[in-house]
Amino acid sequence: MFPLVTGTPFDHAGVVFGRLHGLLLSRLGALPTRLRPPSPGTTELRHRLEQLVHDGPALRVSALSLELGLLAVTATDPCVRDRVDAAQDAVHLVLDDLRRVGEALYPPVLTGAGIEPALRSVAERQGITLDLDLSAPDLEPGARARTCLLIADHLRTLAEGAAVAVRVRAGKRYVRVGISEAGSGRRHWAVVRCA
């Protein structure tokens, strides 16, 4: 017996099209998505802003903290001392905020230590397990910074406890980056042009 087909040929074509559409969407979802690195200008600006935060507000507020520490030595009234302690705590919170801003702008150890310590630092703060496969010897500073910022910015979008594998391969003209997120299975890729 042949299966009984109900409805018009148009209905049947609609079902087939719907299934194909769903299949295509699921396949597209599994395809790696492209990430865009920050431009050289943006990278330079972010570096300068981090230095400004470090050498300006962060240093001034740290000096203010010392001033409060000095005030606590001379204050004999317990009420005044309590208020100085409370002000110290508030100052520490401000510095924690400034640290977060600075770290997000430009990883502090990137200039002195390179991509790997900078990315490990970001992963550590985010509570992410990072499997880093990095082969980028003699990468010029500009491409190194843009590659690091591209990956660091993506790591910051991941939830705490996530596990991610990052592969970086540098050639003469391009740096190729691959990112795979365990669990969700999402994959990303990027190409950074060297100067």
Place this chain on the structure above:
Amino acid sequence: MRVAIAEDGALFREGLVLLLEAAGHQVVGCVDDGDRLLALIATEQVDVAILDIRMPPEPDGGLVTAERIRAMRPQTGLLLLSHYAETHYLMRVLEIGTERIGYRLKERVAGVQVLNDTLDRICDGEIVIEPVLAKRLVQTPAGRDGGALDKLTEREHDVLRLMAEGRTNNAIAGELFISVKAVEKNIAAIFTKLDLSGDPSVHHRRVLAVLAYLQARRIDG
């Protein structure tokens, strides 16, 4: 205590001098880069040198200068200060030495009591690590997945974290609300589990335990 300072931020440098003097220390010199600090230490008797990590020669002049001071005057204590608590900086500090050395956030030494405690411990030959950094290292996923460290109980992990901060047994007991004897028992268990039972020096074993812990998270992380 005779202290020398190298910090390129004038405001912070001047505030630190005032706080050190208020705490009863003698500031024998106050400079704005690593090379000048080296010249100062070559001619002056200094118990502890306080260095900003991020100062000239850039980018991390404080670390480079600390290395040179350690080679020139091994008995001089070193206190490295930074705006950031970075594992990379900590590893560099540990490479310079595990005795008479400290790494702390700038604002965390902005009290006479904490400053004195930090300087005293460095002078006594201890290593002082910023507590927030030690805590973060334990809490990271990589820090919880550390081979031999997996054998440690939760209590032993807490004790090791506080050891990593450079705390004494009394201080650990106070922090965890347990007896000093219980702390000693936990430390003995940590040494056994990390296979450090053979070393005769307790201080050396403490440092090795902390290094094993940091090393494990460096490899896995």
